[in-house]
Amino acid sequence: MSENQTSPQSVEVVCPSSCSSESDANERPETDNGTIYSHDSGFEGECHSTLPASPTTIPRNRVGSASRRDRPRRQRTTSTSQNTIRPNEAIIRFSNNRTIYTAGRPPWYNTMGQQVEPFIIGICGGSASGKTTVAQKIIESLDVQWVTLLSMDCFYKILNKKQHEAAERNEYNFDHPDAFDFELMLDVLKKLKEGRKVEVPVYNFVTHAREATTKTMYGANVIIFEGILTFHSADVLKMLDMKIFVDTDSDIRLARRLKRDITQRGRDLDGVLKQYSTMVKPSYSNYIAPTMAHADIIVPRGGDNKVAIQLVVQHVNTQLQLRGFKLRETLAHSETLNQPMPETLRLLPETPQIKGLHTFIRNANTSRDEFIFYSNRLIRLVIEYALSLMPFIDVKIETPQGITYYGKRMASNRICGVSILRAGETMEQAVSEVCKNIRIGKILIQTNQQTGEPELYYLRLPKDIKDYRVILMDATVATGAAGIMAIRVLLDHDVPEENIMLVSLLMAEIGVHSIAYAFPKVQIVTSALDPEINDKFYVIPGIGNFGDRYFGTEPADYDP
Numbered sequence: 001m002s003e004n005q006t007s008p009q010s011v012e013v014v015c016p017s018s019c020s021s022e023s024d025a026n027e028r029p030e031t032d033n034g035t036i037y038s039h040d041s042g043f044e045g046e047c048h049s050t051l052p053a054s055p056t057t058i059p060r061n062r063v064g065s066a067s068r069r070d071r072p073r074r075q076r077t078t079s080t081s082q083n084t085i086r087p088n089e090a091i092i093r094f095s096n097n098r099t100i101y102t103a104g105r106p107p108w109y110n111t112m113g114q115q116v117e118p119f120i121i122g123i124c125g126g127s128a129s130g131k132t133t134v135a136q137k138i139i140e141s142l143d144v145q146w147v148t149l150l151s152m153d154c155f156y157k158i159l160n161k162k163q164h165e166a167a168e169r170n171e172y173n174f175d176h177p178d179a180f181d182f183e184l185m186l187d188v189l190k191k192l193k194e195g196r197k198v199e200v201p202v203y204n205f206v207t208h209a210r211e212a213t214t215k216t217m218y219g220a221n222v223i224i225f226e227g228i229l230t231f232h233s234a235d236v237l238k239m240l241d242m243k244i245f246v247d248t249d250s251d252i253r254l255a256r257r258l259k260r261d262i263t264q265r266g267r268d269l270d271g272v273l274k275q276y277s278t279m280v281k282p283s284y285s286n287y288i289a290p291t292m293a294h295a296d297i298i299v300p301r302g303g304d305n306k307v308a309i310q311l312v313v314q315h316v317n318t319q320l321q322l323r324g325f326k327l328r329e330t331l332a333h334s335e336t337l338n339q340p341m342p343e344t345l346r347l348l349p350e351t352p353q354i355k356g357l358h359t360f361i362r363n364a365n366t367s368r369d370e371f372i373f374y375s376n377r378l379i380r381l382v383i384e385y386a387l388s389l390m391p392f393i394d395v396k397i398e399t400p401q402g403i404t405y406y407g408k409r410m411a412s413n414r415i416c417g418v419s420i421l422r423a424g425e426t427m428e429q430a431v432s433e434v435c436k437n438i439r440i441g442k443i444l445i446q447t448n449q450q451t452g453e454p455e456l457y458y459l460r461l462p463k464d465i466k467d468y469r470v471i472l473m474d475a476t477v478a479t480g481a482a483g484i485m486a487i488r489v490l491l492d493h494d495v496p497e498e499n500i501m502l503v504s505l506l507m508a509e510i511g512v513h514s515i516a517y518a519f520p521k522v523q524i525v526t527s528a529l530d531p532e533i534n535d536k537f538y539v540i541p542g543i544g545n546f547g548d549r550y551f552g553t554e555p556a557d558y559d560p
């Protein structure tokens with residue numbers, strides 16, 4: 001990553017009918033979330049946002065970090081080969097191949113590269129008590145950018161014909177625990193807790209059925225799980241870090257439910273009243289109210305209770321701090337002086353030719369044309385060197401003279417390239433030239449100008465990437481924060497650590513240590529190693545901002 005690439009310090013999550021690959025963008029419901037997979041091109045694209053997985057009632061532009069909008073935003077344009085991203089203008093937008101851009105995801109792992117478990121808040125309460133409203137208010141007040149809201153509605157069981165007919169007559173009990181698929185619920189929660197991607201059913205209250213498409217979600221820094229029976233299962237209870245019960249007067253709940261179910265859930269007055277008196281009310285008394293005993297905090301009056309919500313927010317912020325989400329700062333100040341370089345580092349031998357190329361590109365007076373020319377030469381050499389480190393096998397061939405020649409062939413041609421945008425993109429051509437038909441993925445990571453943390457903005461990876469050796473490309477590595485994030489993404493996509501090779505023109509020693517410490521099996525390949533980084537996270541002596549010099553763009557005034 002270009003070290004001074006910046007991202008907006010706050011982004012409003014706008015998820016226009018998007019985030020899916022299976023149907024046309026314009027047909028999507030407003031409540032998409034999470035990670036999306038493109039099935040049309042053999043690539044996966046990901047969308048990171050903070051919106052709920054079920055079609056609940058959260059206005060799409062009110063969720064997430066919208067409250068942190070007090071500082072002026074800087075305009076910054078990042079060019080990729082496919083589109084132009086102005087992250088502080090359009091948060092999510094489709095390119096013609098349905099790749100998605102969205103608000104940046106901050107680190108979900110610690111300096112050791114290990115995933116930090118999300119903090120899971122369970123919100124329970126009667127129907128229309130204000131669970132979703134409370135969840136929304138917590139999200140708005142939290143000082144974290146990556147919050148996912150999951151509704152228990154997603155786990156309503158699929159009805160058979162008889163049950164469906166009963167539901168149509170308002171005679172199917174949607175408030176009984178048997179109406180929910182607890183097994184699936186637990187599986188989804190477990191995966192989210194592990195930070196894994198997961199497919200979540202989308203529920204339609206009008207048809208009493210799951211939609212044909214699912215939503216893909218990722219674990220986040222905070223996950224809020226809300227529903228009428230979130231405290232029912234002992235296994236689910238164990239997964240909740242904080243349990244909130246929203247306790248709202250039953251008359252108010254009925255009044256709200258009447259209004260909501262008639263306007264939004266396709267029901268009529270008689271139907272709502274019948275369902276309420278025969279099933280909703282008894283189930284509340286039998287199954288929901290008794291679980292109040294599990295709550296850490298009971299919130300009377302729901303979303304109106306500002307004091308309770310502030311207390312919750314304070315507690316969650318403290319817990320998140322303890323879990324350690326401040327990555328780049330920690331990496332930049334880690335003690336690595338005089339430590340031997342890791343065995344996984346492979347430095348291109350410093351021949352006069354290599355030194356000569358470095359002299360050109362490090363020289364501040366080198367023109368842009370020359371900078372590109374000499375960088376490309378160096379990139380080509382470093383890529384060839386990286387390939388020479390791949391496993392080879394012995395082969396026997398016959399020359400045109402009919403003589404046997406004992407040679408070598410790369411053990412597998414399952415190699416793909418992944419560039420860390422935007423500077424890593426400069427290395428794509430070289431890898432394509434030396435590996436015929438190689439598939440290239442892209443990861444856009446930018447620095448948040450307020451927090452200094454790397455954020456994941458865009459992702460497009462070959463679909464079966466787990467079966468490939470991956471050449472991960474970035475022009476320079478300073479603290480290693482972007483590299484660690486990209487490697488974490490690859491691991492999350494099941495690429496074995498030993499199959500990843502991070503290739504760069506120039507690395508700072510501290511960045512190499514950080515990466516090797518977090519991921520000791522990742523091979524690290526570079527053409528030069530510099531001793532320091534400065535307080536703006538530039539490599540010293542370095543080559544300046546590689547992306548700006550290569551692409552001819554103005555330096556951004558990132559102030560860490």
Ligand SMILES: Nc1ncnc2c1ncn2[C@@H]1O[C@H](COP(=O)(O)OP(=O)(O)O)[C@@H](O)[C@H]1O
Nearest residue numbers: 126127128129130131132133256260302303304
């Ligand atoms: N404090 C409140 N005052 C007025 N209406 C509210 C309040 N809280 C929620 N509502 C409305 O009541 C309905 C149910 O609220 P919601 O938060 O979705 O409850 P739940 O998630 O518990 O079903 C929604 O239409 C919502 O707009």
Ligand SMILES: Nc1ccn([C@@H]2O[C@H](COP(=O)(O)O)[C@@H](O)[C@H]2O)c(=O)n1
Nearest residue numbers: 126127128174175204205208227228280
């Ligand atoms: N097909 C369905 C499914 C569920 N319900 C009712 O929804 C309520 C739970 O949702 P809340 O947003 O109110 O928590 C629950 O009380 C079910 O009766 C439904 O009416 N139809």
